[in-house]
Amino acid sequence: MTDPEKSAARLRRQLADRLSEAGHLKSPQWQAAVEAVPRHKFLSGGFFRSVPGSSPTAYAPVLPDEYSEGWLSLCYADESLVTQIAGTVVPRDITGTIARQPSSSSTLPSLMVDMLEALDVEDGNAVLEIGTGTGYNAGLLAHRIGVENITTVETDPDVAASARHALWGCGYQVDVVVADGRKGYADSAPYDRVIATCGVTRVRQEWVNQTRPGGIILTTLRGGLWSSGLAKLTRTGDGTAEGAFISEASFMRARQEKPESNLDIPGPDDGERRRTHLGGDIAHDWTARFIIDNTMDGLSLIGGVSLAGEPPSDYFLHPESGSFAAVSGSGDEGYTVRQGGPLRMWDTAERAIGEWREQGSPGVTAFRIRVTPEAQTVYLESAPGVAWVKPAGTASSL
Ligand SMILES: C[S@@+](CC[C@H](N)C(=O)[O-])C[C@H]1O[C@@H](n2cnc3c(N)ncnc32)[C@H](O)[C@@H]1O
Known part of the structure; x- marks a missing residue:
């Protein structure tokens, strides 16, 4: 019988090679991290797969069988694997299917690696991750910069406990904090890098304040119409941050920013x-x-x-x-x-x-973002006058 750990190591190397050939993995350090960190150990509670053709999307549980090559292959596919649905339901909780919104996952490896490469991490950097999920990404970070340099924040205590268990079980004694990561985590600040793996509507001033001047904040910004863009900002000396949107990447949104579910439709004579x-x-x-x-x-x-x-x-x-x-x-x-x-x-x-x-309908990557204590401004790089400003603290959901 094949040794499952040997199979997992081979599948990791194959995943790393595919990510490298496709241009996602660029540096030997991240290549080494993907080859070393056992994603399947972060999926030991199983995951959900979407049911083809279902609408609204239904999910069926896939429970772990660490000794089967089939299970391991799924863990090392370049796929986002949902691990919790509707804020509480995990794969062992159900038989059959469930058609509700995913609330935690192990992110698509190619996207994770794109973001880690874009984070421009240097040896000894202190990194804050927001949205621990399974803990796999925190494991990659721990492998790259050392456990003492990474703090990861998760809002859901059960998700955080599973991630801590997986991380520590793999030898990465990472500080996993249960908190609303939209406020950052002041106790371990300042950070050289902040990376958010849940989508937020605003780059919060706390993140800027907790990042060292010259440090990088990488986050997807997403709105109520389900748009999204990955912003890479640099903290400037005067307590502001500024940068570009570098892709259209999108993540599940921060739980505190769930859209209103009881929507009233106005009557036909209103307005x-x-x-x-x-x-x-x-x-x-x-x-x-x-x-x-x-x-x-x-x-x-x-x-x-x-x-x-x-x-x-x-x-x-x-x-x-x-x-x-x-x-x-x-x-x-x-x-x-x-x-x-x-x-x-x-x-x-x-x-x-x-x-x-009027500017030729450019895509998301033509935009830039500036964050100050007064406002968040998104503007067109080629025409800075084309700008949309959200004053600080104007939405009750923040
Ligand atoms: C896409 S998953 C993260 C994937 C993860 N980085 C990994 O490697 O598996 C998003 C996570 O963000 C968490 N989350 C949502 N809102 C949050 C918040 N305000 N603060 C911290 N975590 C949050 C969710 O509970 C979920 O576990």
């Missing part, structure tokens, strides 16, 4: 109606969603709602202020918007999308 050149189908475009999300926090979208006597409309909702924009029509016949509440959301969206189109 004021007018013609608009911008249809609700603009939300099919990733960058357009990214731009609208960067004009305000806390948006939700419900597509194709038909109220009595009304044509189907896409409802853009801002529950916190009670504002809405319901957009109907088509490119052929033209669009109509009905807006209500204190924010004229469609006026803002039209203006922002118009400015972006």
Whole structure:
């Protein structure tokens, strides 16, 4: 019988080779980490796989069989493996399937490696990771810079306990802290590098303050319309941070920033109606969603709602202020918007999308971000005047 540890080591080397050939792994240090850290040990509670063709996506549990080559191969595939659903359910809890949102996972190895390479870690750097999940990424970091230099923060105590167990079992006595990582972790600050593996709506001032001048913050920013961009910021000496969006990567969002689930649809007579050149189908475009999300926090979208006597409309909702924009029509016949509440959301969206189109509709990586104690500003590198500013602390979800 084949020795499972030998099989796992071979599969790790194969994963590292594939990631290297595809251009994700660039440096020998991260190559060595992928070859050394046993991802399967971080998946010993099993994982969920999506059921092909299910809508909404359903997940079925896959329980561990560390001695089977099939199980090990899945652990070393370049796949994101969901390990918890709906904030509590783990693979051993169910038979059959479950169609709820994933709440913890072991991230896609190629994305993890892209981020680790982009973090530009140097020997001796102190690193804060936000979103421990299985602990696999913290294991890679511990291998690269030493256990004493990495602190990882997880909001879910059960997830944190499993990650600690796996990390320590592999010989990586990493400090796994249970906390809301959106506030960073002041006790071990300052850090040279901060990396978030859950999506957030804002780069919080705490992260900036806890990073040394010249240090790097790497995080995905995601909004209510499910846009996302991976931002790489450098902390400047005056307590601000600034940088570029380097990819469209996306992560499950921070649990505290879950979208409002009880959304009220306004009645058919609410709001004021007018013609608009911008249809609700603009939300099919990733960058357009990214731009609208960067004009305000806390948006939700419900597509194709038909109220009595009304044509189907896409409802853009801002529950916190009670504002809405319901957009109907088509490119052929033209669009109509009905807006209500204190924010004229469609006026803002039209203006922002118009400015972006005037610049040739560039993608997410054409944008930059600046964070100061006063505001978070996302702007176009080629036209710094095309900017969307969110003042600090303007959303109750923060
Ligand atoms: C995609 S997983 C992280 C993957 C992980 N880095 C790995 O290597 O397996 C995202 C994790 O972020 C955690 N999370 C969500 N909100 C958080 C918060 N506010 N602070 C810290 N962790 C959070 C989730 O519970 C989840 O475990």
